[in-house]
Amino acid sequence: MNIIDFHVHVGRGSRKNLSTERLIELMDKYEIDKCVICPVDEFINVKNREGNDYIIELVQKYHKRFYGFAVSNPWFGRDSIDELKRALDKGLVGLKIHSILQGFMLCEDIVDPLLQVASEYGIPVYAHTGTMGNALPFQLLELAERHKAINFIMGHMGHSDFWYDVIPVMERAENIYAETSHAGPDLIKSLIEKLGIDRVVFGSDIPESKLSVEVNKIKLLDLSAEQRECLFVSNAETLLGSRK
Amino acid sequence: MIIDFHGHLFTEWKGMKGMSPEEIIHDMDENGVIRTVVFTLNGFWGDFRKANDDLIKLTEQYRDRLIPFCTVHPNEIDKSIAEITRCKNDFGIKGIKFHPWLQGFSVVSDEMLMIAEHADRLGMILVFHDGTPPYCEPLQIANLAYHFPNLKIVLGHGGLKDYYIESILAVKKHKNIYIGTNFSAPALERLCKELNGSRILFGSDIGFGAFSLKYNLDIIHSLSISKQQKENILFGNSFSLLEN
DSSP states (O other), X not given: OOEEEEEEEOEEOSSOEEOHXXXXXXXXXXXXXXXXXXXXXXXXHTOHHHHHHHHHHHHHHTTTTEEEEEEOOGGGTHHHHHHHHHHHHTTOOEEEEOHHHHTSOTTSGGGHHHHHHHHHHTOOEEEEOSSSTTSOHHHHHHHXXXXXXXXXXXXXXGTTTTGGGHXXXXXXXXXXXXXXXXXXXXXHHHHXXXXXXXXXXXXXXXXXXXXXXXXXXXXXXXXXXXXXXXXXXXXXXXXXXXXX | OEEEEEEEOOSXXXXXXXXXXXXXXXXXXXXXXXXXXXXXXXXXXXXXXXXHXXXXXXXXXXXXXXXXXBOOOTTSHHHHHHHHHHHHHHHOOOEEEEOHHHHTOOTTSHHHHHHHHHXXXXXOEEEXXXXXXTTBOHHHHHHHHHHOTTSOEEETTTTTTTOHHHHHHHHHHOTTEEEEOOSOHHHHHHHHHHHTTTTEEOOOOBTSOSSHHHHHXXXXXXXXXXXXXXXIIIIIHHHHHHHO
């Protein structure tokens, strides 16, 4: 199976570190055909241009293995819009927002101009969700209702304390997808039972998690071959293929 | 004339002596408060039926001044449904107070939805402690308002300090949400502007100490809002809600 891992951080930051070589080695080991990469740490909150350039370079070099998501901190105002457009024009295919690292409340209007750009380009938006309290699933619902043309990916499914919110939120917005990293298999299972398989995508969040753990927990779920195909491959392809 | 929509009447809590009904009424008289809605404290754990009986007994002689709201525990769903019916039919109780993190339940749980449905049927008001992660964010509570558009729901603290952004989104979206004033003055001014002074209910959280009524009234008096809006917050909004 040509698995797509929807969430990987690559590069060396103040906290995280995952080299390209190590990433490709892991992908090969666990049969991950492609993955969505985005920058780490300070490249998400302040050094956006540097972070995006790194991702752009990797995508150009390994275009058969990587999709790249851009980062752009909304506090940079007009500059953040320019930076996002620049990164998208150079081949990145999505936007990653991280309201905890970037310092705003996920539902705040400060992020709307960036989402407007995402909407114009037809790209998906990945949002980190979970504790702290400024990156919550119900805050993501507000964004999803304000920007109905955008497909949002609920990163980590509210892990951990906000797991209770995942299904109530997703049943209210067709344009929210769940990304499975860190979430427990029981929660993923009940989500699939309640809302079907069509809005669940596999993600590992390495180096913050282990690829083996993330792949194995999906295997526990006793999914049909067709369901696995959706979760590991085709749902991600749908999201990534929407760019105008 | 002032109505205080948020007080706690209890004899003792973890070794701390509560204010007596007479002491609360004395404070009310000194500050021009004609009525105070009072909740239990001890009832948020242990025997809630006994706590409701205690509160009803404590307020028995003063029902023109002290308006008791009952509480129940969603984790004991059958007992809760029966208790709500008893409080409404036998004692004319108009509302139910919840404290999700103290009581240990999520406001988006199935049990809470069942209670909300029952309260809706009986025309009772729901009041929540809100603003504290992970189980009582304003937008989580607003999910009840979404499912039961005729049910009157009060966010007791308007999101507390950090979650008023959620509160404002919640009241704008749901006409059946009301907001207690127990949060910062600048946030209150912003909220007041959004709602033109409607659906905001003065609440002091009286019962814990000597200063809460004065302190919270002072916040209201400090607001740069119209006289009419101030009167609505201090009296009119609560009066209409309690009389309907």
